[in-house]
Amino acid sequence: MGCINHPNAPATATCKNCNAELCGTCTRYLDSGEYCEKCSSVAEANAYMKSRDRNQEARQVEMIQASTARITKEEDRKKSQSKDGIYVKGGVGMAIMMIFVSMGMYAFPDLMKSDAQLVQERSIISMEACREVFQAIGIMLSEGQTPDSTMSCPGTNIPNIIRREGNTITVSHPNPRQFGLVELYVTSDSHRVVMVGQGQG
Numbered sequence: 001m002g003c004i005n006h007p008n009a010p011a012t013a014t015c016k017n018c019n020a021e022l023c024g025t026c027t028r029y030l031d032s033g034e035y036c037e038k039c040s041s042v043a044e045a046n047a048y049m050k051s052r053d054r055n056q057e058a059r060q061v062e063m064i065q066a067s068t069a070r071i072t073k074e075e076d077r078k079k080s081q082s083k084d085g086i087y088v089k090g091g092v093g094m095a096i097m098m099i100f101v102s103m104g105m106y107a108f109p110d111l112m113k114s115d116a117q118l119v120q121e122r123s124i125i126s127m128e129a130c131r132e133v134f135q136a137i138g139i140m141l142s143e144g145q146t147p148d149s150t151m152s153c154p155g156t157n158i159p160n161i162i163r164r165e166g167n168t169i170t171v172s173h174p175n176p177r178q179f180g181l182v183e184l185y186v187t188s189d190s191h192r193v194v195m196v197g198q199g200q201g
């Protein structure tokens with residue numbers, strides 16, 4: 001069997017996701033395996049989201065460890081200072097309270113963040129989710145399908161703007177400014193998602 005894109009070229013790999021036979025030129029090598037062009041962009045986006053989640057968890061564990069270490073140090077200091085034991089008791093009570101605060105931080109990490117930080121983080125998450133939706137639209141376009149008008153981004157109920165110029169179909173986000181972008185679109189010529197920020201393009 002030959003490559004799906006180049007029937008005369010011998011297939012040297014198989015896409016891990018869609019099992020397409022691929023020649024060397026058409027194979028994308030990711031940490032998770034070999035993919036075709038289309039599946040590699042989806043796999044890359046998924047890997048990015050996963051590593052983001054992992055980093056966030058690691059940061060929270062670090063914060064808890066740091067605050068626990070601080071409490072233990074503080075407690076030792078108070079113990080060595082006090083002679084009547086009252087400070088020790090207060091120290092332990094304080095330490096227990098701090099541990100609860102830390103646990104709360106772990107269970108409800110959002111509570112410990114400032115509003116501005118939250119707004120910024122949420123907009124990064126929804127921009128990433130939105131980029132994935134556009135990536136899916138791009139794949140449909142590259143397969144010659146017309147994207148479904150219901151494929152809009154999470155949290156947006158305004159439909160995407162679909163333009164046709166000759167054989168080229170362009171699907172644009174209706175309100176890229178919510179992400180601080182000038183444009184967010186994908187065309188049938190290239191299924192890559194284009195994000196134009198302020199000061200660019």
Ligand SMILES: [Zn+2]
Pocket residue numbers: 015016017018019020035036037038039040
């Ligand atoms: Zn594939």
Ligand SMILES: [Zn+2]
Pocket residue numbers: 003004005006009022023024025026
């Ligand atoms: Zn090929």
